[in-house]
Amino acid sequence: MCCPNFPIRIIQPIDNVDDEADANPESDYDCESDFEPPYTPTELVAIITGFYTFLTTLHFSADDLKLPPASGWPSIPSLCAFKSERAMEVLHQLPYFKDTTPAQLHYKSTVIDYTSLPSSFYDAERDDYIDEDDEFHDYEGRLVDRRNLICFAQGRESGGRQLYLDVLTGEVTEDIIRCDLLSPVDVVAYFEALKEEYRSLRLVPCTGREIIEAQKVDEGGDVGREEVLAEKGDFGTDTDVCWVRSVYRRHGWPDAFQQEDADKEINEVMEEMDVGERGKGKDLFWWRWRGC
Structure with missing residues (x-):
């Protein structure tokens, strides 16, 4: 499945929000009639579908990607007390990776399977x-309505990424757990940057x-x-x-990656290290994080 090439949209500021809306601590978007969303729910679904499909060419299994029926997922209701109708429409039509996916x-x-x-x-x-x-x-810098937020990836422990x-x-807002809540980024720009992080390793x-963060x-x-x-x-050195x-x-990264062959070669060397001097710290390497 391919995804249309969406241009990065420029979000127009909200004008003429009345004083009552400004005073509402829940959100600065109470007067949504003055704001034109840059993407429709259908476009958001297509963007995420394109990114998930990209992941199946790398380290996610295509067999684990579940595509919704035409009418949407029957297990996801159309209305929910803590989500906007727009958010539920997106959740209803998104593809999901199985909750047993190890990648x-x-x-x-890890990606959340709603x-x-x-x-x-x-x-x-x-x-x-x-x-x-x-x-x-x-x-x-405007306070957003959390009913419009979808957490699509759950982080854990220090440095883990929670994505909204x-x-x-x-x-998309990226929360680095116990470290920093990053500034939001246009969804197309965010996924294109993440694709490049993967392509360039x-x-x-x-x-x-664990994924290695090797930007440095x-x-x-x-x-x-x-x-x-x-x-x-x-x-855990840079040479490693x-x-x-x-x-x-x-083994073909990124365009024709043969994951099983690559895993076999890596695991063989890891097993050899287990009986050598370099075995110490081997497992810690895979928890390597150079954040904060």
């Missing part, structure tokens, strides 16, 4: 994926392990197993990162 979307971050949630989730008064004490703002889509403003996924690791050319095994100290990149590229 991660970002560092310590079709697998019990009915009690939708019957509740609040969204379990959004902390009621958190405040979210759009790119212009605002279905009204068409922006500044984000390095690996089956059964320079390209080191082709690195072989002998160089990795000859490294001194605990596993370059070796993983080299393995992936030798």
Whole structure:
């Protein structure tokens, strides 16, 4: 399935919001008639579908991607107390990766399968994926209505990424757990940047392990197993990162990635390290994070 090429939209500011709306602490978007959303729900679904399809060419299994029936997911209601109708329309039509999918979307971050949630989730008064004490703002600094927010990837532990889509403003907000809530970014721009992080292997996924954040690791050319095994100290050096990149590229990354072959080569070297001096710190490497 291919996704249309959507241009990055420029969000127009809200004008003439009355004093009563300004005083409402819930949102600065109470007068939505003065705001034209940059993307329709159908367009948002197509954008996310395109990104998820891209992931299936890398480290996500295409068999784990579930596409909705024409009428939408029957397990997701059309109305919910803590979500806007627009948000529910998007949730109703989105594709989802199975909740058993081992692959991660970002560092310590897994995609949420809203079709697998019990009915009690939708019957509740609040969204379990959004902390009621958190405040979210759009790119212009306006307080947004959390009913328009969809958490599509759940982070865990320090540095994990919790990702939110605002279905009204068409922006993605990235929350680095226990570190920083980043400024929102246009949804097309966000996913295009994330695609490039993967293509360039500044984000390095690996089956059964945490994603490596390697934005600060320079390209080191082709690195072989002998160089990795000859490294001194605990596993997790820049040379080690370059070796993983080299393995992936030798196996077709990013356009024709042979994941099983790459995993086999990496695991063979890891097993060899288990009986050598470099085994110490091997597991910690896969939790490597250079954030904050």
